Structure formats: C-alpha cells, structure tokens
C-alpha cells in the first residue's frame with residue numbers, strides 16, 4: 001500500500017530535541033534538513049546529530065533527508081553520509097535539471113531521490129526531472145521560487161500557479177509523489193487551511209510544514225472526508241450492479257459513474273486505508 005504524504009514536516013537537523021520529539025508527532029513523513037534551516041557553521045555538527053537521530057525508531061513516518069546542493073562545500077559529504085544512513089529518501093535542493101539527480105545518484109547508489117522544485121529552470125525542465133529513473137517524489141520550494149521570480153506573496157498564489165501546475169503535470173505523468181510548498185505564517189491556522197484546500201484541489205499529495213502546530217490541519221485537508229469515502233463506496237457498488245446487467249454506466253446522486261470514476265473511487269479508498277494504517 002502506498003504511503004500517505006499528507007503532512008511532511010521539516011526539522012532542522014541541528015535541533016536534536018525537535019528530531020527526538022518528531023518520533024511521536026502525527027506526521028506522515030519528516031524532512032531532516034541539512035540545507036537552509038542549518039547555519040553554515042553548524043552544518044558538520046548537524047550531519048552528526050542527524051546520524052545519531054536516525055538510530056532511533058521513527059515508526060511508520062517516512063524519513064527524508066534534505067542535503068545541501070553538490071555545488072556547496074557540504075553537499076558531497078552530505079550525500080556520502082546519506083548513503084550509509086537508514087532513511088527512505090534523499091531530497092536534493094535547487095535542482096535545475098536531470099543532471100543534478102545524476103550527480104547525486106552517483107554518490108548514493110540505492111536510496112530513492114526526491115527533487116526540490118524551486119528554480120525557474122526546474123519549472124521549465126519539470127518533465128525531464130520527473131522522468132529521471134531514480135526520482136520518487138517532488139517537493140515545491142515556493143519560497144525560493146518566489147525569490148527567483150521576483151513575485152509578491154498573494155493569498156491566491158497566482159504568481160505560483162504556472163510553476164505549481166507544470167510540476168503537478170510532470171509528476172502525475174510519471175507517477176511520482178508531489179508535495180506542496182510551506183506556509184510560512186505558522187501561527188495563522190485559517191491561512192494554512194485555505195492554502196491546504198487549494199493544494200488538495202489542485203491534486204497535491206500533501207503539504208510541507210515547518211511547525212508541529214500545522215500537522216492537524218494538513219492531515220485533515222489531504223485525507224478523504226467521510227462523505228467522500230461513503231460516496232466512493234456507493235459509486236463502486238452502483239457501477240458493479242450496472243456492470244452485472246451489461247451496462248457501462250451507473251447513476252449516483254444524479255451524476256454518471258463510469259469506469260474512470262470507479263478507478264478514482266478505488267484509489268480514494270486505498271488512500272483512506274493507508275492513512276488508517278499510519279495511525280496503528
């Protein structure tokens with residue numbers, strides 16, 4: 001069963017207390033961050049603290065490590081350290097194209113790779129990045145993207161829409177996971193709820209988060225609701241009954257249900273099962 005990624009919490013790898021605390025947090029996955037959340041003079045200590053933290057049990061939570069870019073003085077050592085650590089994926093920042101994945105893949109033979117989608121060039125190369133054979137997931141880096149675009153922050157995220165849409169199309173074309181960017185105002189619950197709803201409507205699997213207070217909102221926003229689950233069950237039941245009578249279409253609540261809707265309904269039930277399994 002595919003793992004859910006409703007909530008993906010960044011934790012600075014320099015913060016041993018927060019990494020320990022995360023073992024009990026209701027997050028689907030964790031990004032242990034060696035990059036932007038760690039100051040330059042704390043990079044080496046953070047790498048050691050991360051190695052210690054990863055000896056602990058994180059239960060069903062996905063363990064993703066964001067390394068520094070290979071163009072920095074820390075990137076290659078980060079990648080070599082990750083090759084020896086128990087983790088589920090390595091997240092590469094500032095990816096511009098598939099060559100950036102090749103270079104990290106050469107240092108880390110087996111672990112799945114994820115790409116930060118946060119440069120204008122990455123938006124234009126999204127299809128090639130998504131098609132890289134080692135890529136498992138994409139994370140939107142909307143802060144860096146806004147910086148490079150020179151765009152203004154807007155509640156409706158209009159300036160982000162072209163990039164978000166291109167990355168979603170690319171990820172879905174290749175069957176990759178894709179997680180939305182962070183919401184910086186971590187005490188603004190209403191703003192976060194709105195942005196999660198927008199990301200969910202667009203098709204993202206979940207949202208990256210910066211504070212534990214954001215977890216419950218993202219987990220709720222990206223999970224199927226009880227109504228959606230009930231409707232999915234009724235659609236499957238109605239379609240199977242129609243199919244048994246040689247008909248290719250059923251009607252539920254005044255709307256047609258065809259094969260493709262049943263596929264969506266089954267995927268939704270699988271997602272609900274995967275979420276329920278996280279809670280056990």
Ligand SMILES: CC(C)(COP(=O)(O)OP(=O)(O)OC[C@H]1O[C@@H](n2cnc3c(N)ncnc32)[C@H](O)[C@@H]1OP(=O)(O)O)[C@@H](O)C(=O)NCCC(=O)NCCSC(=O)C[C@H](O)C(=O)O
Nearest residue numbers: 010011012018021033036037118141142143144210211212
């Ligand atoms: C934003 C913060 C600096 C706020 O920290 P703080 O002031 O300590 O918050 P609180 O006092 O409310 O914390 C309460 C307790 O929760 C723990 N905590 C806080 N944040 C986390 C976390 N992320 N994971 C786990 N636990 C966390 C505190 O330790 C407190 O615990 P306790 O002491 O037991 O009471 C801080 O939240 C933070 O550093 N957040 C992460 C920031 C980060 O990782 N930034 C980089 C990723 S975002 C990014 O790079 C975007 C992307 O690349 C782009 O371009 O868009």
Ligand SMILES: [Mg+2]
Nearest residue numbers: 118141143144
């Ligand atoms: Mg960034």
